[in-house]
Amino acid sequence: MAEETPGNSVGLVKPLSQRFDSSFTLQSGATLPGFEVVYETYGRLNEKRNNAVLICHALSGHHHAAGYHSREDARPGWWDNCIGPGKPIDTDDFFVLSLNNLGGCHGTTGPTSINPDTGEIYGPTFPTVTVKDWVQTQHMLAEALGITTFAAVIGGSLGGMQAMQWAIDYPDRVQHALLIACTPKLSAQNIAFNEIARFAISSDPEFNEGHYQTSGVNPERGLGLARMVGHVTYLSDDSMGDKFGRELKSGDISLGQDVEFQVESYLHYQGETFSKIFDANTYILMTRALDYFDPAREFDDDLVRALANARAKFFVASFTSDWRFAPERSGAIVDALIAAGKDVVSTTIESTHGHDSFLLPIPRYFDVLRAYMSRIARETAS
Amino acid sequence: MREDLRIIANLIKSDARVLDLGCGSGDLLEHLAKAKNILGYGIENDSDEISGCIRRGVNVIEHDLNEGLERFPDKSFDMVIMTETLQAVDSPQRLLDEMLRIGEECIVTFPNFGYWGHRVRMFTSGKFPVSQPIPHRWFDTPNIRPCTFLDFEQLCAEKQLRIVQRLVFSSSYRAGPLMKRFPNLFGATAFYRLGRVS
Numbered sequence: 067m068a069e070e071t072p073g074n075s076v077g078l079v080k081p082l083s084q085r086f087d088s089s090f091t092l093q094s095g096a097t098l099p100g101f102e103v104v105y106e107t108y109g110r111l112n113e114k115r116n117n118a119v120l121i122c123h124a125l126s127g128h129h130h131a132a133g134y135h136s137r138e139d140a141r142p143g144w145w146d147n148c149i150g151p152g153k154p155i156d157t158d159d160f161f162v163l164s165l166n167n168l169g170g171c172h173g174t175t176g177p178t179s180i181n182p183d184t185g186e187i188y189g190p191t192f193p194t195v196t197v198k199d200w201v202q203t204q205h206m207l208a209e210a211l212g213i214t215t216f217a218a219v220i221g222g223s224l225g226g227m228q229a230m231q232w233a234i235d236y237p238d239r240v241q242h243a244l245l246i247a248c249t250p251k252l253s254a255q256n257i258a259f260n261e262i263a264r265f266a267i268s269s270d271p272e273f274n275e276g277h278y279q280t281s282g283v284n285p286e287r288g289l290g291l292a293r294m295v296g297h298v299t300y301l302s303d304d305s306m307g308d309k310f311g312r313e314l315k316s317g318d319i320s321l322g323q324d325v326e327f328q329v330e331s332y333l334h335y336q337g338e339t340f341s342k343i344f345d346a347n348t349y350i351l352m353t354r355a356l357d358y359f360d361p362a363r364e365f366d367d368d369l370v371r372a373l374a375n376a377r378a379k380f381f382v383a384s385f386t387s388d389w390r391f392a393p394e395r396s397g398a399i400v401d402a403l404i405a406a407g408k409d410v411v412s413t414t415i416e417s418t419h420g421h422d423s424f425l426l427p428i429p430r431y432f433d434v435l436r437a438y439m440s441r442i443a444r445e446t447a448s
Numbered sequence: 449m450r451e452d453l454r455i456i457a458n459l460i461k462s463d464a465r466v467l468d469l470g471c472g473s474g475d476l477l478e479h480l481a482k483a484k485n486i487l488g489y490g491i492e493n494d495s496d497e498i499s500g501c502i503r504r505g506v507n508v509i510e511h512d513l514n515e516g517l518e519r520f521p522d523k524s525f526d527m528v529i530m531t532e533t534l535q536a537v538d539s540p541q542r543l544l545d546e547m548l549r550i551g552e553e554c555i556v557t558f559p560n561f562g563y564w565g566h567r568v569r570m571f572t573s574g575k576f577p578v579s580q581p582i583p584h585r586w587f588d589t590p591n592i593r594p595c596t597f598l599d600f601e602q603l604c605a606e607k608q609l610r611i612v613q614r615l616v617f618s619s620s621y622r623a624g625p626l627m628k629r630f631p632n633l634f635g636a637t638a639f640y641r642l643g644r645v646s
Contacts (some may be wrong), residue, residue: 401519407487411502414509430495437502
């Protein structure tokens with residue numbers, strides 16, 4: 067970061083940790099003998115304790131959503147453009163809580179942690195985790211921090227699924243659910259891309275049935291390939307065209323040389339950096355959680371019934387060029403909310419940036435988000 | 449308070465489910481929520497109007513009316529309202545069908561292009577009438593489907609739409625005996641409440 071913290075940054079932040087010692091039964095029936103959750107907070111909880119906002123991260127996210135960990139940090143948290151004083155999620159108004167989900171690889175108990183029962187690394191033996199499990203653990207963390215109700219639960223993509231699950235599972239504990247670039251369930255195509263990613267990982271000879279850590283190796287090629295495939299689905303044809311076109315990084319086609327297109331080099335870089343910082347078992351676990359998410363399933367596939375008990379008000383935003391979770395998928399959520407008689411505002415943002423749009427400071431997107439958050443701020447203040 | 453809001457509020461039952469097509473920045477829905485405790489949703493396509501609705505806490509769905517209303521199930525609303533928008537949509541008759549499919553009843557208002565002022569302007573200038581209630585010129589007007597009281601009632605008869613109530617107003621929603629007697633000539637704003645033929 068720069069010498070001085072920018073005025074609209076939450077500044078230097080420190081990850082905190084909360085331990086839960088009693089055994090925790092997951093939706094799958096498997097149990098964990100306690101676990102630890104890493105989180106960060108920005109802003110201050112007011113006296114009425116009604117201004118807390120929960121940020122739910124997406125597939126490769128974590129607790130570090132805003133600010134810097136040290137003065138040497140080159141980049142701030144993953145949603146720093148949106149969280150901070152004067153930003154759409156304004157830390158002058160809200161107490162923002164952001165955590166790393168169970169099964170993650172950024173400090174919260176997950177496949178890279180040691181199983182206290184065996185004294186060995188969980189690795190592939192870490193149990194299956196669902197969105198519902200995450201919401202339950204987020205609720206446990208909130209209780210531990212003295213937060214009874216969230217003014218808002220906010221998430222993009224897989225994070226939006228958690229916000230939706232919150233509204234269903236804890237109707238009295240969430241005032242507003244913000245679902246951005248979300249879907250009520252994955253399509254066959256979505257699951258197919260996830261399976262390609264998982265197969266890329268498991269096909270890496272160093273994957274070792276998931277026991278790579280104990281063997282002192284890392285399936286970097288497989289994880290990198292998984293990331294490359296995933297990354298393409300987060301962008302759009304137009305945005306890749308704008309960014310790279312057919313520009314060459316090296317070589318000359320007219321001389322018959324081997325060439326490398328800019329987009330190839332970019333994807334390799336994405337894959338390589340990601341494979342060094344992310345855990346392959348966590349990637350498999352998180353994509354599985356995406357695949358399994360389908361809150362309507364236990365209500366005879368009726369999303370209207372699934373949402374019937376929700377008491378939150380909803381904000382649903384999608385992006386025109388998002389072909390991973392297209393605007394129609396958000397539309398299905400909106401239609402179900404209307405049929406269930408819930409309060410909802412819904413907007414479709416013009417953007418060429420594909421699914422990744424939800425992480426970008428697109429002016430109209432931030433305008434509507436800011437408008438909605440300022441309304442929540444008025445409610446918490448009154 | 450805007451007169452049209454008061455008139456519409458009087459026609460709506462408490463706690464009704466209301467859909468407002470082309471809701472603008474949500475004046476009507478906000479008023480109906482306060483006056484009649486309705487559950488209302490607005491459909492709007494203009495980004496500034498949508499932000500306005502969001503800021504004041506009005507339910508708004510970004511959607512283009514010209515794409516139709518297939519997404520809304522049959523009989524899912526008590527009242528579907530479309531004020532001053534009918535004359536600006538691609539297919540008014542398809543939209544009227546949709547409104548009565550979705551709602552038990554609907555309210556439609558539009559500017560009467562048969563109003564004497566327009567007739568005089570057209571007659572004397574020989575040009576597309578431009579006036580206070582209809583301030584656009586022919587090439588940039590959003591009002592691509594101008595019609596009169598007579599035109600509208602002819603369509604209702606052909607489509608067998610039941611006119612439950614007709615009100616005749618000036619452009620500022622005032623009523624008067626002359627326009628009541630000769631709506632097509634002296635009424636500037638047409639106000640219809642429609643129902644299905646059972």
